[in-house]
Amino acid sequence: xxxTLMLELRDLGKSFELHHQHGARLNVxxxxxxxxxxxxxxxxxxxxxxxxxxxxxxxxxxxxxxFGAVHVRHAERWLDLAKATPHEVLDVRRRTLGYVSQFLRxxxxxxxxxIVAEPLLQMGGVSLxxxxxxxxxxxxxxxxxERLWHLPPGTFSGGEQQxxxxxxxxxxxxxxxxxxEPTASLDADNRxxxxxxxxxxxxxxxxxxxxxxxxxxxxxxxxxxxPMQALEAx
Amino acid sequence: MSALLQVRGLSRHYGHRIGCEDVxxxxxxxxxxxxxxxxxxxxxxxxxxxxxxxxxxSGSVRYCQKNGSWLDIGMLNEADRRRLxxxxxxxxxxxxxxxxxxNVSAGANxxxxxxxxxxxxxxxxxxxxxxxxxxxxxxxxxxxxPPTAFSxxxxxxxxxxxxxxxxxxxxxxxxxxxxxxxxxxxxxxxLLRRLVNELGLAAVMVTHDLAVARxxxxxxxxxxxxxxxxxxxxxxxxxxPQHPYTQLLVSSVLTT
Amino acid sequence: xTYNFAFLDxxxxxxxxxxxxxxxxxxxxxxxxxxxxxxxxxxxxTGGIQVTAALLGPDDVLKVIDQGADDTTNAVNIxxxxxxxxxxxxxxxxxxxxxxxxxxxxxxxSLREDQILVFQVPEPEPLRTLEPREAETRTLHALADYxxxxxxxxxxxxxxxxxxTSYDYPVLVDGRYLTSPSPIPxxxxxxxDQSPALMLFxxxxxxxxxxxxxxxxxxxxxxxxxxxxxxxWEHHCELCGSRESYLDEVVVDDRGSRMFVCSDTDFCSGRxxxxxx
Numbered sequence: 151x152x153x154t155l156m157l158e159l160r161d162l163g164k165s166f167e168l169h170h171q172h173g174a175r176l177n178v179x180x181x182x183x184x185x186x187x188x189x190x191x192x193x194x195x196x197x198x199x200x201x202x203x204x205x206x207x208x209x210x211x212x213x214x215x216x217f218g219a220v221h222v223r224h225a226e227r228w229l230d231l232a233k234a235t236p237h238e239v240l241d242v243r244r245r246t247l248g249y250v251s252q253f254l255r256x257x258x259x260x261x262x263x264x265i266v267a268e269p270l271l272q273m274g275g276v277s278l279x280x281x282x283x284x285x286x287x288x289x290x291x292x293x294x295x296e297r298l299w300h301l302p303p304g305t306f307s308g309g310e311q312q313x314x315x316x317x318x319x320x321x322x323x324x325x326x327x328x329x330x331e332p333t334a335s336l337d338a339d340n341r342x343x344x345x346x347x348x349x350x351x352x353x354x355x356x357x358x359x360x361x362x363x364x365x366x367x368x369x370x371x372x373x374x375x376x377p378m379q380a381l382e383a384x
Numbered sequence: 385m386s387a388l389l390q391v392r393g394l395s396r397h398y399g400h401r402i403g404c405e406d407v408x409x410x411x412x413x414x415x416x417x418x419x420x421x422x423x424x425x426x427x428x429x430x431x432x433x434x435x436x437x438x439x440x441x442s443g444s445v446r447y448c449q450k451n452g453s454w455l456d457i458g459m460l461n462e463a464d465r466r467r468l469x470x471x472x473x474x475x476x477x478x479x480x481x482x483x484x485x486x487n488v489s490a491g492a493n494x495x496x497x498x499x500x501x502x503x504x505x506x507x508x509x510x511x512x513x514x515x516x517x518x519x520x521x522x523x524x525x526x527x528x529x530p531p532t533a534f535s536x537x538x539x540x541x542x543x544x545x546x547x548x549x550x551x552x553x554x555x556x557x558x559x560x561x562x563x564x565x566x567x568x569x570x571x572x573x574x575l576l577r578r579l580v581n582e583l584g585l586a587a588v589m590v591t592h593d594l595a596v597a598r599x600x601x602x603x604x605x606x607x608x609x610x611x612x613x614x615x616x617x618x619x620x621x622x623x624x625p626q627h628p629y630t631q632l633l634v635s636s637v638l639t640t
Numbered sequence: 641x642t643y644n645f646a647f648l649d650x651x652x653x654x655x656x657x658x659x660x661x662x663x664x665x666x667x668x669x670x671x672x673x674x675x676x677x678x679x680x681x682x683x684x685x686t687g688g689i690q691v692t693a694a695l696l697g698p699d700d701v702l703k704v705i706d707q708g709a710d711d712t713t714n715a716v717n718i719x720x721x722x723x724x725x726x727x728x729x730x731x732x733x734x735x736x737x738x739x740x741x742x743x744x745x746x747x748x749x750s751l752r753e754d755q756i757l758v759f760q761v762p763e764p765e766p767l768r769t770l771e772p773r774e775a776e777t778r779t780l781h782a783l784a785d786y787x788x789x790x791x792x793x794x795x796x797x798x799x800x801x802x803x804x805t806s807y808d809y810p811v812l813v814d815g816r817y818l819t820s821p822s823p824i825p826x827x828x829x830x831x832x833d834q835s836p837a838l839m840l841f842x843x844x845x846x847x848x849x850x851x852x853x854x855x856x857x858x859x860x861x862x863x864x865x866x867x868x869x870x871x872x873w874e875h876h877c878e879l880c881g882s883r884e885s886y887l888d889e890v891v892v893d894d895r896g897s898r899m900f901v902c903s904d905t906d907f908c909s910g911r912x913x914x915x916x917x
Contacts, residue, residue: 489798527798
């Protein structure tokens with residue numbers, strides 16, 4: 151039995167028009183095709199400037215594609231994010247599409263535990279206590295000391311913030327996970343924990359699309375590599 | 385999910401001058417929409433026109449009431465407009481002194497909307513007022529102090545309590561954090577974020593501060609010269625701005 | 641020199657009567673009228689005497705009180721004024737009067753259907769201290785949007801532990817219009833409810849008049865857990881011994897001795913006469 155197709159990019163292109171730089175046009179992606187199935191982990195590879203982060207952001211609908219389609223299996227039907235309304239995109243992000251970046255966007259005064267628990271609460275169906283408990287378990291696995299849980303993460307170290315960010319990104323089991331170097335400033339032990347969490351997610355049926363610069367990490371999590379090349383400047 | 389508010393082709397002119405022109409959007413229950421733009425871009429005019437504080441020159445605003453029926457705001461008489469403003473809407477002004485009654489105590493400010501709805505039990509009013517002061521992080525023992533004895537940040541939090549005490553479904557906010565220093569701003573933003581989530585409020589907020597939009601709003605509209613030049617998800621607009629004006633606005637933000 | 645009967649010209653009286661009819665038709669509603677210059681300053685009862693002048697007929701018997709007393713300057717002057725310009729009979733006895741003009745009191749003696757009480761009103765708008773904009777207070781009246789009045793009562797309780805407003809205590813007339821009873825003590829408020837006598841209110845400076853028709857409900861505002869209460873005294877009147885009337889505290893010498901006496905002089909002297917008989 152073949153795995154379920156979760157995400158399909160068709161002839162995807164992205165360019166940026168910079169109105170205040172004399173109308174300069176940057177072509178970053180062109181003619182991209184990619185299929186992602188449940189249970190696999192595709193790692194984007196290529197030199198910096200190849201558009202890997204841009205691709206993830208287009209898939210997350212953080213960037214708007216210039217051409218092509220981003221088909222996502224959402225609630226048992228297909229939706230093209232390039233054409234979806236903002237409310238549809240928000241629903242996809244809430245239920246189907248998770249995105250973990252390198253950086254935690256800190257919300258002033260909100261304690262770590264609640265930042266991690268928030269995606270679960272937004273989904274609804276769990277109590278605050280349950281959500282906090284799950285958040286605590288995840289933070290514990292990621293070796294975030296318990297004394298930090300009730301502090302806002304604004305003053306944490308880079309590595310601690312990144313682990314908080316991963317916990318927040320992974321607390322909700324989502325069918326598709328997008329990871330943009332979430333382990334960049336983690337030590338080997340914590341990278342191993344993240345690798346473990348990802349394989350658990352895959353085993354549970356999530357499809358993962360990510361960027362990992364660290365080769366060791368890449369080898370550990372990838373089921374397939376997707377090579378990318380920088381476009382010639384137009 | 386169906387919309388709570390439908391704005392279609394809304395314009396407001398001041399004589400020959402354009403306040404806002406041909407604005408359309410939907411707002412869903414529980415959603416916070418930010419209107420950003422620089423001074424004079426028409427954001428406050430738009431907010432006041434949508435909130436029925438200004439009469440539109442053309443266009444329509446429709447609102448879905450608690451009981452599920454739609455109201456055409458432009459067709460409402462004064463009595464129904466006020467009832468709506470009292471029972472289902474709220475308005476938070478930039479300067480709390482415009483939204484508060486300065487010559488009566490903090491408790492009376494919070495309780496006023498409840499009394500307008502007919503609540504006539506003093507101890508109950510006191511209890512609710514105390515509870516709301518606590519929710520906006522004002523020491524409840526200051527319930528009998530006048531707002532003039534409060535700092536700017538406290539006054540703004542008091543105005544928020546006064547507005548939200550009747551649990552409105554839709555709140556309009558005009559630069560609620562402008563004019564406050566940064567640490568006070570952060571506290572109010574966090575408070576708003578929490579209350580909006582807890583109460584499932586829908587809100588339209590005017591701000592010139594893109595960081596406020598990013599923190600609070602899932603969707604943002606960018607205005608220039610009275611027109612909406614770009615609209616969409618807040619992170620799309622801030623990370624991948626398309627319109628020249630939005631690009632200018634985003635690139636002008638100081639990053640830390 | 642002769643004056644037109646009751647000082648005002650007939651056109652002005654007609655204008656006033658029309659306004660009064662409208663006021664009676666809409667109990668508690670403030671009717672604007674063309675207030676005239678009167679031969680006494682604003683604040684001395686110009687509204688009241690215009691209403692009185694519009695109502696007086698040759699057969700009327702007029703009584704004028706100020707703070708309950710018939711013998712104070714304001715009362716004496718107004719009574720003399722009408723005796724001169726209308727030639728009507730005057731009295732100090734409440735029961736004999738057909739028309740009573742008053743400032744700050746309602747007589748203790750119950751009024752009858754054939755009597756009219758005319759109040760002098762300095763500020764007809766009960767919401768004015770809370771809302772200075774006239775256009776806004778009119779809208780609030782139009783919409784019966786009176787939550788604001790309770791803000792004031794709330795403030796009273798918050799500051800003093802009870803509703804400390806003791807005069808000009810706001811009332812709701814006929815379940816509809818929020819109305820100022822004029823600066824009478826709240827002790828007199830219950831006398832307005834279902835009163836057999838017609839009550840008319842004139843504010844000369846503010847150019848408003850309003851009415852409470854006979855047998856109209858007049859409700860003093862309050863909270864469920866802080867109901868309306870009237871003043872009570874531990875004393876009784878030192879002259880007539882009354883325990884039911886509104887008492888004035890009077891300083892009687894330079895050593896600060898004081899006594900409590902009825903503010904209604906006619907009521908007090910009537911009781912004393914009865915006691916002697």
